[in-house]
Amino acid sequence: MSKTFTRDEVSRHNKADDLWIIIDSVVFDLTRFLPAHPGGEHVLIEIAGKDATEEFYALHRHSILQKFSKFAIGNIAGEAPKIAQQENGAVSKVPYAESSFWMGSKTPYYNESHIAFRKAVRAFVDAELRPHAQEYEDNGGKVALELYQKMGRFGLLASRIGPGAHLKFVPSLPAGIKPENFDYFHELIAHEEIARLGSPGFADGLGAGFVIGLPPIMAFGSKEMIQKVVPSILLGDKRVSLAITEPYAGSDVANIRCTAKRTPDGKFFIVNGVKKWITNGHFSDYFVTAVRTGGPGHSGISMLLIERSDGLETKQMKTAYSSAAGTAYVTYDNVKVPVENLIGKEGGGFPVIMFNFNHERWLIIAAVNRGSRLVTEEAFKWAVQRKVFGKPLIEQPVIRFKLAKMIAEVESVQNWLENVTYNMTKMSYKEQSLHLAGPIALLKYQSTRVAHDVSDDAVQILGGRAITKTGLGSVVEGFQRTYKYGSILGGSEEIMADLGVRQALKSFPKDARL
Ligand code: HEM
Incomplete structure (x- = not known):
């Protein structure tokens, strides 16, 4: 796109079958695009051959120019763009668009490693996740395995559940932060950068399940369970969700009805019941499930790690946001679960939930x-x-x-x-x-x-x-x-x-x- 034109030259391309316009000093040939323009042909023909910068920005997001950059054919000689380009990984200059430290204030909280971490995470999110965000947000669907794996290998999944031993399960953390130097401010940054996508359903699809499903396993699971489940989730190969809420119980967790009864040989639980609003449930491999193994109230609740298996079904729920979040209605119909899958003690589920x-x-x-x-x-x-x-x-x-x-x-x-x-x-x-x-x-x-x-x-x-x-x-x-x-x-x-x-x-x- 190294060609240059004068404004006078552009003005001669002013008809439907030869239609150029100028946006922020860049010349676009929209002749082929005209019939496909979502805003109609008329508006473009009206402004053909002219500078359409003001009209364009009154009606479109800047990102549209990037998406349709193939129609750009050159620049106006001697002029440079005046509107800031939205570069991947850039910090916004709009006042208050970033929290104060990132806009130049002093801080007692952040150090060099947080700055490097934010930079690396933002660049990754802008380059690897943002290009897919709108599509998933609009059309839903299961987020591609490669995206989780990229996040996992980059260390972004591990960065979302706090400091701790789990950080050693991934090859490295963003910006090469050492696990022993990782703190809650790094994690805060990781959550903020994902939320900055502005695509809530897609963002939750990227990991709203494991951020709450994995900590109970890490804190209360057996060594074998941790070894089997945690690395596969943090590397992005598998998915887990936390299954507590039911049509009968939400904030009143003690009322859950889903039951787990031991088989006569004592080696398995048979689980029956339903769970509702389970984020990521529709595509999860593991369900950290609250079950009733005893009488009513808190003390009758246990937590079980349940793998997707015979008798466990998930149905996508239609919620206000994108189905990319995989919000599910989960049914357990005589699901057989080994007793080794208890997370914590039998009857000790409530502290696990609260943890x-x-x-x-x-x-x-x-x-x-x-x-x-x-x-x-x-x-x-x-x-x-x-x-x-x-x-x-x-x-x-x-x-x-x-x-x-x-x-x-x-x-x-x-x-x-x-x-x-x-x-x-x-x-x-x-x-x-x-x-x-x-x-x-x-x-x-x-x-x-x-x-x-x-x-x-x-x-x-x-x-x-x-x-x-x-x-x-x-x-x-x-x-x-x-x-x-x-x-x-x-x-x-x-x-x-x-x-x-x-x-x-x-x-x-x-x-x-x-
Ligand atoms: C490179 C040039 C342009 C491209 C690639 C382009 C592309 C698009 C796209 C993709 C949309 C629908 C997306 C959306 O909902 O935001 C749209 C809508 C529209 N465009 Fe353009 N456009 C261009 C220039 C212009 C210009 C110069 C005008 C007017 C002078 C214009 C007028 C409109 C109008 C009126 C709409 C409908 C907006 C609405 O629904 O509120 N477009 N354009």
Whole structure:
């Protein structure tokens, strides 16, 4: 594309059978594209031979130019593009589009290894995952095995379940971080970078199952079980999901009905029951399943590792987001499971279920708030570029007020999240359970309330585009359709708020008075 043209030359190609336009100093020959243009022929013929930069950006995302770059035939002599190219792996320059440290602020939390890690992960996500994101988000389908394997070999799957011995199961971690130097800030970055894709169903398809399904195995599984299952998941060869919720029981886990009864020889469990809303379940090889092996209540619950086998069936559920997440209804019909597959002790399932709750909630906060930040960036960009009533939208005080609220809310959650994450790096598991369960619950509550507000404001700023699946508002549309997941999964907003205050009451001084 090294050819150059004058504006005068371009202006002579101004008919349907010979149609050139200029976008940001690049010359496009759209003659062959004309009949296929989704916006119709008329609009292009009207602007044939002219500079269409403003019209183009008022109607399309920048990525469309990259997708249709084959129609670019040269540049205008002596001119250079003025609109920033969206390079793979680049950091956004839009204010508040990245958390403060990444935009130049000082930080007590991040060091060189986090910077290198973020750079490597972002480049990987932009190059390997982003090109597939929209397709999976729109059309669903099982995410290709090669994508999991690429993520696995790159160390990105292992990076999503915290520091620990499991990091040695993969050849290396992004940016060559040593397992012993890996901390919760690296993990935070990994979750944020996946959420930054802005494709919630696809993002969950890439691993919402193992981030909650694997920790119980790693903490309570036998050596043999860990050796058999964990490396295959972390390398991307197999998939696992956590199967707890049922049509009968959600946040009230103690009410689960799925049963596991020992065979007369005591060597197997026979499992019967159903599980619902199991993320990744539709394509999982393993199901970490909560079953009732005893009487009612907590003490009758056990956890079993169940392989996809005779009697276990999964049905894709139609949810608000892409079927790429593989959300499933799972039925167990006399499924035979060796007793060696118990995760923890028989009747000791409840502590296994509880074990990873704080971590699960923390990573949901990270993903939800990165989504809120992304949507804020989209709204900010749109408010600046959209002209309405003769001036940019951003010149309306009411729009600036909305953006102020969005930014302030997102930054508040981020700062609390980084504070909690720092505490996670300094506390033992036991200390985290004691001191962080309350703050994490309250922060999860806050992050999903913020997502609610941000989504609402972003939709108002983008207008009709935000209720249209494709085009300029596609990211905001996806967010407003799916942000509610975070306010239900891992403990509902109401339960989080209540838990946070109940935890606080435990240390409430008995002698405190007004
Ligand atoms: C390289 C040049 C262009 C390409 C590759 C292109 C491609 C596309 C594509 C893929 C869409 C549908 C995607 C979406 O929903 O966002 C679209 C929609 C549209 N395009 Fe273009 N286009 C180009 C230039 C233009 C220009 C110069 C105009 C107007 C002067 C225009 C007017 C429209 C309109 C009105 C729509 C429908 C937008 C809507 O539904 O809100 N296009 N174009």
